[in-house]
Amino acid sequence: MFSNPFKFGKEVTGQYFYDRDEAFRNLYRKLAGGSSNVVMYAPRRYGKTSLVKKVLGRFSAEGVPNVYFDLNKADSLEHFCCEYASALYAVAGKGSAALDAVGRYISHLHPTVGVGKDGTVTLRLDYGQKMTATSLSEVLDLAERIASDVVGKPLVVAFDEFQEIGRLSRDMPLEGVFRSCIQSHQNVRYLFLGSKTHMLKRMFGDKARPFYKSAATVRLPKPPEGESLAFVTRRFASCSIGVDETDAKRIVAESDNIPYYLQQLSSLVFDEVALAGRDWVEKADIDAAVGNLVAENADYYQERVSLLSPAQRLVVSALAHEPVADFDEAYRERHSLGGSSTVHSALRAVMNAGIVEREGRTYSIGDPFLAKYLCESPAEVTAVK
Ligand SMILES: Nc1ncnc2c1ncn2[C@@H]1O[C@H](COP(=O)(O)OP(=O)(O)O)[C@@H](O)[C@H]1O
Ligand SMILES: [Mg+2]
Incomplete structure (x- = not known):
């Protein structure tokens, strides 16, 4: 009796991981070369996290300190600062010398060491009444301080699901604070990753946004x-x-x-x-x-579809039947979609919901089994309550 040779859910390594040689080399070279920060995007479940962890593993083996941080795991700005500072503290080597150094750099946050239930050592920070942009900047600058003054070599920091930073605070312009700190760092190479590709592309490609053109772009395609x-x-x-x-x-x-x-x-x-x-x-x-x-998955799919507006359902159903690059008049007529502006706002919503992805120029349903479900149950999909 053999155990199942396939794995899915969390990122994979070893025999459960395949290919990505070219993508691996490309990403590794860009980060190791160190001429600019890197933004890597691909739809969910293409293997970004697995690949990045493999690249970071290589850096670790070469003695290059690195930090991986998933922004989805931070539910507030305070939580982010604590967890990120803890990850940097670990890179600094933990122990009292590291705490002294970290304490010097973020002294007014009064870092102390706590031990979690699972035995992990974390930093506790004291923000006083409220987190300020200054406190956040100090935590972000900690990476540069540790790289240059404590470990004495360049550091690699990977922020996964980076498009989520906006979620961490309503009243602070986080993108601006992150950008102005990060751009002054000489000894830290940043990798930004994300699954909401349209959000990430806008973040790095829109002239009005702080991160505009601040990183080399790498697209992770499907494997050969x-x-x-x-x-x-x-x-x-x-x-x-x-x-x-x-x-x-x-x-x-x-x-x-x-x-x-x-x-x-x-x-x-x-x-x-x-x-x-x-x-x-x-x-x-x-x-x-x-x-x-x-x-x-039918119950789950049905629930997701039921949350969509009638216009969104029509777009989703059309794409399940026929992925497309251009919602031209013929396509809209073929699928009874209505006017172009209605279609495009519905499209934006279903992309934000992670239901529709854009690969190359083509829009399609991200989950192939949801696409199948949509094709098999057209009545439920198009029914308007
Ligand atoms: N290189 C790979 N080889 C084999 N399976 C992979 C590979 N990369 C990803 N997967 C599969 O996809 C799942 C999701 O991978 P993950 O790295 O979390 O993707 P992402 O971060 O893009 O959402 C993994 O649990 C695994 O089943
Ligand atoms: Mg991931």
Whole structure:
């Protein structure tokens, strides 16, 4: 009895990780070269976090200190400052010398060391009444101070889901504060990542925004299809299960060659094969796995769709049937979408909701199984309450 050779959910490493050689080299070179900060974007579940952690692992192995910080994990500005300062404190080597140094740099935040329930050492900061831009700047500048004065070498900082910083404060212009601190840092190389690609693109590409043109852009595409096929075949083979090329191609196609869905679908196909007690994959296993995936998610999908406005539902349904680059008149007529401005505001909303993604120039439903659900239940989708 073999355990399931596929993994999905959290970022993956080792044998569960494939390809990305080119993307890895590109990102590594840009960060190691150090001529500018880098912004990397791709839709959710393309493997950004996995790739970045692999690159950071390489930096660690080379003795380059680094920090990974997921902005989704911070629920307030205070929380962000505490967690980020703690991560930098860890880079500084923890211990009393590090605390002395950190204490000097952010002295009016009175850092003290606390130990969490799980034994992790964290910094506690005292903001007084309210977090101010000065306090935030001091925490952000801590990275440069630690790089230049404590560890004495350049530091790499990766901010994942960076588009979320806006969420951390209503009354402080956070993008401006971040930008003005970061641009003065000589010894820290920043990597900004995000899944809401249109938000991130606007942040770095809009002249009126503080981060305008402040980082080299890297787009993480889907993996080369051949690599995905080889991965599926290799992982099944590791459990002595055979999969012929047509079926491997079918798995890649059904999952839109998106790493998360590829692993999720393959994992369910493995369950089908194991249940049947076979040591090869059949088309029926793939069909059953796809059917199960759509059925298992149906309640969740239905709920998501029910929250959409009628115009948004129509756009989503149209894209499920026919991904498109240009919502021209013929397309809008074919799918009864109405006027161009209605379509574009609906499109913006469904992109912000993470339902529709833009890959290259083409808009499509991000989750291939949601697309299938939408095509299979048109009445529910278009019904207007
Ligand atoms: N290089 C890879 N090889 C195999 N599977 C991957 C790879 N990258 C991502 N995945 C799959 O996709 C899932 C999501 O990866 P993650 O790195 O969290 O994506 P993102 O950060 O872009 O949302 C992982 O749990 C894994 O199943
Ligand atoms: Mg991620």
